[in-house]
Amino acid sequence: MTSPHEQKKRKVNGSVVVTANRLGDGAVVYRTVNNDWTTDLASAAVVAAPAAAVLLQSAEADSVRAVGPYIAPVEVAAGNRVLPGNLRERIRLAGPTFTLPGAA
Amino acid sequence: MYRYDELDQALVDQRVSEFRDQVSRRLSGELTEDEFKLLRLMNGVYLQLHAYMLRIAIPYGTLSSEQMRMLAHVARRYDRGYGHFTTRQNIQFNWIKLEEMPDTLADLAKVGMHAMQTSGNCVRNITTDQWAGVAADEIEDPRIWAEVLRQHSTMHPEFTFLPRKFKIAITAAAHDRAAVKVHDIGLRMLRNSAGELGFEVMVGGGLGRTPFIGKTIKPFLPTRDFLSYVEAILRTYNQYGRRDNIYKARIKILVHELGADKFAAEVENEWNTIKEGALALDPAVVADIAARFIYPNYERLEDNPAALARARKEDRAFAVWLDNSVSNHKQPGYAIVTLSLKPTGAPPGDATADQMDAIADLADRYSFGEIRVGHEQNLVLPNVAQRDLLELWQQLEAHELATPNVGLVSDIIACPGLDYCTLANARSIPVAQELTKRFGDHALAKTIGRLHINISGCINACGHHHVGHIGILGVEKNGEEFYQITLGGRADEGAKLGALLGPAVRYGEVADVVEDVVAAYVELRERPEELFVDTVKRIGVEPFKERVYATR
Numbered sequence: 001m002t003s004p005h006e007q008k009k010r011k012v013n014g015s016v017v018v019t020a021n022r023l024g025d026g027a028v029v030y031r032t033v034n035n036d037w038t039t040d041l042a043s044a045a046v047v048a049a050p051a052a053a054v055l056l057q058s059a060e061a062d063s064v065r066a067v068g069p070y071i072a073p074v075e076v077a078a079g080n081r082v083l084p085g086n087l088r089e090r091i092r093l094a095g096p097t098f099t100l101p102g103a104a
Numbered sequence: 105m106y107r108y109d110e111l112d113q114a115l116v117d118q119r120v121s122e123f124r125d126q127v128s129r130r131l132s133g134e135l136t137e138d139e140f141k142l143l144r145l146m147n148g149v150y151l152q153l154h155a156y157m158l159r160i161a162i163p164y165g166t167l168s169s170e171q172m173r174m175l176a177h178v179a180r181r182y183d184r185g186y187g188h189f190t191t192r193q194n195i196q197f198n199w200i201k202l203e204e205m206p207d208t209l210a211d212l213a214k215v216g217m218h219a220m221q222t223s224g225n226c227v228r229n230i231t232t233d234q235w236a237g238v239a240a241d242e243i244e245d246p247r248i249w250a251e252v253l254r255q256h257s258t259m260h261p262e263f264t265f266l267p268r269k270f271k272i273a274i275t276a277a278a279h280d281r282a283a284v285k286v287h288d289i290g291l292r293m294l295r296n297s298a299g300e301l302g303f304e305v306m307v308g309g310g311l312g313r314t315p316f317i318g319k320t321i322k323p324f325l326p327t328r329d330f331l332s333y334v335e336a337i338l339r340t341y342n343q344y345g346r347r348d349n350i351y352k353a354r355i356k357i358l359v360h361e362l363g364a365d366k367f368a369a370e371v372e373n374e375w376n377t378i379k380e381g382a383l384a385l386d387p388a389v390v391a392d393i394a395a396r397f398i399y400p401n402y403e404r405l406e407d408n409p410a411a412l413a414r415a416r417k418e419d420r421a422f423a424v425w426l427d428n429s430v431s432n433h434k435q436p437g438y439a440i441v442t443l444s445l446k447p448t449g450a451p452p453g454d455a456t457a458d459q460m461d462a463i464a465d466l467a468d469r470y471s472f473g474e475i476r477v478g479h480e481q482n483l484v485l486p487n488v489a490q491r492d493l494l495e496l497w498q499q500l501e502a503h504e505l506a507t508p509n510v511g512l513v514s515d516i517i518a519c520p521g522l523d524y525c526t527l528a529n530a531r532s533i534p535v536a537q538e539l540t541k542r543f544g545d546h547a548l549a550k551t552i553g554r555l556h557i558n559i560s561g562c563i564n565a566c567g568h569h570h571v572g573h574i575g576i577l578g579v580e581k582n583g584e585e586f587y588q589i590t591l592g593g594r595a596d597e598g599a600k601l602g603a604l605l606g607p608a609v610r611y612g613e614v615a616d617v618v619e620d621v622v623a624a625y626v627e628l629r630e631r632p633e634e635l636f637v638d639t640v641k642r643i644g645v646e647p648f649k650e651r652v653y654a655t656r
């Protein structure tokens with residue numbers, strides 16, 4: 001709901017991930033514990049907000065593979081299922097909220 | 105159509121090869137994102153929520169069938185099979201890979217298309233009436249003047265790094281279809297009392313965070329001074345525009361802070377130093393540019409042929425479409441046909457690759473190969489013989505391009521919003537989709553009459569919500585989508601900013617509120633011909649507010 005720029009400034013509490021767009025095609029990616037990127041939110045490194053700065057730093061250093069990393073909130077649901085923490089992040093993960101033209 | 109010369113083509117080709125090199129250096133890590141971002145934006149490449157977006161200019165909204173086929177090819181080959189026509193006579197593709205961007209641009213360059221000046225702090229794609237050259241109510245083809253400016257401003261060293269982006273619109277008709285009063289410079293062609301051609305010059309219009317209607321600083325500018333005067337405005341802006349604060353950098357803030365009179369005086373001073381110089385327009389140069397616009401070889405035809413009158417009587421649906429989507433042409437026996445890109449339940453302004461191909465074919469068959477793009481996010485076949493209208497309509501129907509809702513309540517202008525845009529607060533497209541369903545019944549829409557709904561997903565106002573008869577603006581409250589609703593805005597010659605109806609409402613309430621507003625209008629209007637905007641003007645927003653919020 002807020003631009004990445006503003007999200008960076010906003011204090012994020014609870015569980016978070018570091019997310020960015022893949023350089024080559026812009027796809028939404030998440031930072032993993034192995035300092036890699038994945039398109040699968042379930043494989044992302046989920047950390048508590050205070051630890052996120054370290055994760056973000058490592059992501060920022062990796063600017064050739066992904067663009068514009070920032071910290072985004074997630075919800076950890078039953079069975080450790082990781083869900084995006086707000087509408088903007090839900091849309092980034094799942095795509096536009098309507099049927100794309102020609103895809104019906 | 106306009107024929108580009110070899111110089112233009114060489115420039116476009118050169119830009120593609122430069123950009124190919126820049127992309128490969130970025131992909132290899134040689135360029136950082138900070139270094140690359142400026143370069144990609146200069147080539148119309150944005151990074152959106154899910155992917156890169158490519159914005160391609162359609163100068164003065166004129167497209168050839170060949171160019172439209174290329175857009176279909178790009179949609180299919182590099183994107184997900186569709187494209188989005190914007191409010192600024194551009195097309196955007198939402199899913200192109202950076203790796204494939206140079207190939208995409210190279211393909212587009214084959215048909216003289218490019219993405220230059222679709223981004224950055226330069227003079228952007230100059231827009232004009234989508235009916236230019238064919239409108240029955242125009243003085244002269246405004247594209248000639250748009251082209252004079254385009255040639256002058258393209259890659260102009262002084263105007264490539266202005267304090268902020270700069271948008272110019274031109275109209276030459278009595279009815280303003282180009283929204284010139286909400287542009288940095290708006291130019292309206294007119295004749296003075298001596299019958300000479302010239303322009304009314306307006307500056308400082310614009311929407312976004314701080315909306316203003318443009319102020320007239322020159323009621324009549326002779327055509328010979330067209331270029332020198334615009335240059336003087338740009339120079340004045342370049343000198344005094346606020347580079348220190350992005351929110352105050354547009355010319356509208358300068359005009360507002362200085363006052364229109366003071367600003368006009370500054371322009372006048374600057375102009376006096378250059379008006380007799382190289383920028384004074386030689387009529388031969390203008391004639392040369394005008395000669396590059398090629399007009400169809402029209403047949404001599406009668407208006408309203410008997411077969412058309414018969415078909416109108418026999419087929420009710422055809423008659424409805426004729427009344428709604430077909431307009432008068434300069435040339436007897438011809439018509440201007442608007443293709444609605446707003447079918448019920450669809451994202452406004454989107455066209456699939458198959459539709460683009462079909463439109464290109466229909467343009468070849470019925471419109472001398474020409475297509476136009478309007479700021480309302482619809483397309484136009486500008487040169488259709490009236491005798492072909494029935495056949496054309498049947499084929500448009502088959503491709504879902506004949507929804508008879510042009511200018512009606514379901515002809516909604518909407519920005520991409522939170523479904524695509526990184527800057528968005530809230531979604532626009534699903535709001536529009538829901539509204540088109542609520543007002544999908546043609547009889548209902550016809551009873552309501554002309555009513556423009558404009559939706560923006562944030563204060564940047566790409567959906568021109570301030571000038572919508574009903575404007576809807578997405579805002580955020582505690583992480584939730586809310587929408588402010590304004591009434592009474594308009595973008596035409598009577599341009600006006602809408603007034604706020606009341607507190608913002610939730611996503612799920614927007615369509616209900618709009619229905620309530622419309623129902624109130626139908627009750628409150630003096631007679632069925634009184635347009636929604638005129639009722640709002642007469643009685644203000646209060647009576648609407650009372651009805652809408654009474655039950656909430």
Ligand code: SF4
Nearest residue numbers: 519525528561562566
């Ligand atoms: S108005 Fe805002 S949300 Fe809509 S396209 Fe423009 S920047 Fe994006």
